[in-house]
Amino acid sequence: MHVFFLQVCEWREPEELAQLLDLELKATGESQDRLLQRVQDVAKYSIKTSHPRFLNQQFGGVDYHALAGRFLTEALNTNLFTYEVAPVFVLLEMEVLKSLRQLVGWTQGDGIFCPGGSASNMYAMNLARYRLFPEVKSQGLYGLPRLTVFTSSQSHYSVKKGAAFLGIGIDNVIVVKVDDGGCMIPEDLDEKIKLSKSQGAVPFLVSCTSGTTVQGAFDPLDRIADVCEKHKIWMHVDAAWGGSVLFSEQHRHLMKGVDRANSVAWNPHKMLLAGLQCSAFLLQDTTNLLKRCHSANATYLFQQDKFYDVNLDCGDKTVQCSRKVDCLKLWLMWKAIGSSGMAQRVDKAFIHARYLEEQMKKREGFHLVCKPEFVNICFWFIPPSMRGKEQNADYQDRLGKVAPAIKERMMKQGTMMVGYQPLADKVNFFRLVVLSPQVSTKDMDFFLDEIERLGNDL
Amino acid sequence: MHVFFLQVCEWREPEELAQLLDLELKATGESQDRLLQRVQDVAKYSIKTSHPRFLNQQFGGVDYHALAGRFLTEALNTNLFTYEVAPVFVLLEMEVLKSLRQLVGWTQGDGIFCPGGSASNMYAMNLARYRLFPEVKSQGLYGLPRLTVFTSSQSHYSVKKGAAFLGIGIDNVIVVKVDDGGCMIPEDLDEKIKLSKSQGAVPFLVSCTSGTTVQGAFDPLDRIADVCEKHKIWMHVDAAWGGSVLFSEQHRHLMKGVDRANSVAWNPHKMLLAGLQCSAFLLQDTTNLLKRCHSANATYLFQQDKFYDVNLDCGDKTVQCSRKVDCLKLWLMWKAIGSSGMAQRVDKAFIHARYLEEQMKKREGFHLVCKPEFVNICFWFIPPSMRGKEQNADYQDRLGKVAPAIKERMMKQGTMMVGYQPLADKVNFFRLVVLSPQVSTKDMDFFLDEIERLGNDL
Numbered sequence A, B: 001m002h003v004f005f006l007q008v009c010e011w012r013e014p015e016e017l018a019q020l021l022d023l024e025l026k027a028t029g030e031s032q033d034r035l036l037q038r039v040q041d042v043a044k045y046s047i048k049t050s051h052p053r054f055l056n057q058q059f060g061g062v063d064y065h066a067l068a069g070r071f072l073t074e075a076l077n078t079n080l081f082t083y084e085v086a087p088v089f090v091l092l093e094m095e096v097l098k099s100l101r102q103l104v105g106w107t108q109g110d111g112i113f114c115p116g117g118s119a120s121n122m123y124a125m126n127l128a129r130y131r132l133f134p135e136v137k138s139q140g141l142y143g144l145p146r147l148t149v150f151t152s153s154q155s156h157y158s159v160k161k162g163a164a165f166l167g168i169g170i171d172n173v174i175v176v177k178v179d180d181g182g183c184m185i186p187e188d189l190d191e192k193i194k195l196s197k198s199q200g201a202v203p204f205l206v207s208c209t210s211g212t213t214v215q216g217a218f219d220p221l222d223r224i225a226d227v228c229e230k231h232k233i234w235m236h237v238d239a240a241w242g243g244s245v246l247f248s249e250q251h252r253h254l255m256k257g258v259d260r261a262n263s264v265a266w267n268p269h270k271m272l273l274a275g276l277q278c279s280a281f282l283l284q285d286t287t288n289l290l291k292r293c294h295s296a297n298a299t300y301l302f303q304q305d306k307f308y309d310v311n312l313d314c315g316d317k318t319v320q321c322s323r324k325v326d327c328l329k330l331w332l333m334w335k336a337i338g339s340s341g342m343a344q345r346v347d348k349a350f351i352h353a354r355y356l357e358e359q360m361k362k363r364e365g366f367h368l369v370c371k372p373e374f375v376n377i378c379f380w381f382i383p384p385s386m387r388g389k390e391q392n393a394d395y396q397d398r399l400g401k402v403a404p405a406i407k408e409r410m411m412k413q414g415t416m417m418v419g420y421q422p423l424a425d426k427v428n429f430f431r432l433v434v435l436s437p438q439v440s441t442k443d444m445d446f447f448l449d450e451i452e453r454l455g456n457d458l
């Protein structure tokens, strides 16, 4: 018998939880016993994201080699900015970046780990801008023409956040249309670029997505590269979510053309289970653009009269000062399971996704939003009371309330976690992301049974 | 007898270290034995930043309660963006921010943890700009007047990096003069603001420093607040390094006037030993400015039809998506030692600094760069061969080479680590930062002996 003693979640209302945790910070310290109890409480009421039935986001599951690397990182507590204080990690980071670049198809280039894919996407924006207008670093955008960025309507919101933060403005992120599968339409991109130019703006960045957040769509990189080349625009690939398919011989075709990009953002903390945070920003550039764009040459940190090769002091490539070590966990996991182990993990996630898709087709009440290209399974659950009533005026309204209602029950009972969202004109639907190698077919059958159990009376 | 078996550093040349670590990532995985050996190698060749003789940067030392919190954070591996996936941490973060704000002197306000003080400083810049020109979020800087930022010549380089990144431009960071102690001169600030206005620019941010990186100077906040009020400019306090004095009754006067600021950046990963990364951005604002400025309202994450109070979903206050949990370690440490324990830690660091200062005065060859106001001890070591030769034409040149030479020997022998840098017209000098509670007077005597030993023949 297969029994889960551990729930995914021990739901408590915020007020109750605040009480249970006894949050207040006081003048005096506490006994070791009391502290141990606190550690237990924190663990008890936290979400068990490594539980095989946590499918709420793209970071479920756990890899124990990576976890060992994370503990070691914490114990060693150093700053990845100079060889002086992080000799091992400077070398490890270079090696990991090189290996990731090789998977992209580049024999040379540059890169850096960032605190998240959002930051990586911002780096692409800043570099593209700087390549076109190097004076922007000293003089800012003042006096420059209006700059425009292009990305699909299903790209991640960090493109817009980045545009706001970097002073470009959200309205200057031009939204390109997608096809039914959620992939950017290159012809529309071409037209939007021409239109923007005709309006006096300067298009400087196309941000493609490999693995969109909700649908898991892959933009057609080769055809987008043609458009970017034609217009001489920086091509960035946000592969935060999908990048890991590059490990798989079987699935890497989804990113065909990625080697033609100028930059790639790839989050091993998602599909590869490296643990938060682990996000690589990769560049094809060999002209030291990253450092030229970001450096401030602080003399207290990046002294030029050091006794070793100061090119190893990678910190000035970033806009950070302190920088957490995010590479060790990935390096250790990679050493442990090899590229072939990574590929297997990716392939297994696809197999899981196909399994779920097949099972859903066999069950009444599960309705796929779109044919999954990746491991995101987007679907509506139609409760029995609504089946066959698609023509009713209030059908869509009612359908939009089903997922939130099931979600509430699911969390309060703590049996599993899965996310939902609306998308464009589609009302709330669930998105299952099956990436953890700990997930079994039993777990997957359980998801479907559980959604039926929780939603059958709605 | 007091013997250190463990060195601070096992120096290896990069090429040799790369060989020792056998960096390459391969197709197949490795045995557990081999992996254990790797873990040992990583630890062996990494810098021991928790060693009491590591004084190279502002993050030396270790607090074991915080370390436990960090391990727990890694084990629980969740994302601090919604109450749904981080119920405990959402509440903990709110509590810690509230307690930090109380120390600043605010009974209400807002805030968020950022991946580093540099990011916190950028947030201040973005908010100040948005408050003045809300349209910047949608339209960008295009068409706006030239915006200027004011900061002292000794402020942290992240102010310039932030200005470049946000499209303001480094040339629009106006450098304000400092007095001999390294503190911003408010009269010069006032003049520079007037000058900038007269040139058609719009001054929008003054970034003061509480605890400058090199000298440890505290800008006179009260007098700067007067200038900011007069010109209606956002006052930000970069207290990344010095903020922790607020715990100490004896030393908090250094930040008198901080409650008049609009925002404060404070890094508990520095003086409080919370572990990297831990950086709080605090705001006096109660109008939800942080969220209004940064939000993108992603419907897949920040659904408004959730069954709990969605104001708890703090993620849209940031420009990140994934966000590491940085609050647990601080909360746990604070619970363990209380505010009084934190205060003692700060007071002890001051006592250490005074001890070092006194000892240096007693020894020939140690020459303070300036009277320390904080726990940064800046000094030149004058080797016997140079003493009394201050008038020689090559004296400054030679002096500038002493610290790098001693540093090289120190690292190659691995006995201790301390940083050096030039500053303005001053040639290379050492900066000792004594913050770890594990440092003893024996360690401090050792520093001085060791610098003499390593530098006496220069």
Ligand SMILES: Cc1ncc(COP(=O)(O)O)c(C=O)c1O
Pocket: A058, A115, A116, A117, A118, A119, A155, A156, A158, A209, A211, A212, A213, A238, A239, A240, A241, A267, A279, B320, B321, B322, B323
């Ligand atoms: C396609 C895509 N890009 C970027 C991001 C942002 O990455 P991060 O959460 O590390 O900032 C995400 C996160 O979900 C994503 O799905």
Ligand SMILES: Cc1ncc(COP(=O)(O)O)c(C=O)c1O
Pocket: A320, A321, A322, A323, B058, B115, B116, B117, B118, B119, B155, B156, B158, B209, B211, B212, B213, B238, B239, B240, B241, B267, B279
């Ligand atoms: C005064 C000051 N401000 C800001 C920073 C940057 O903080 P972080 O390293 O967390 O980005 C530092 C770091 O040394 C600092 O000393």
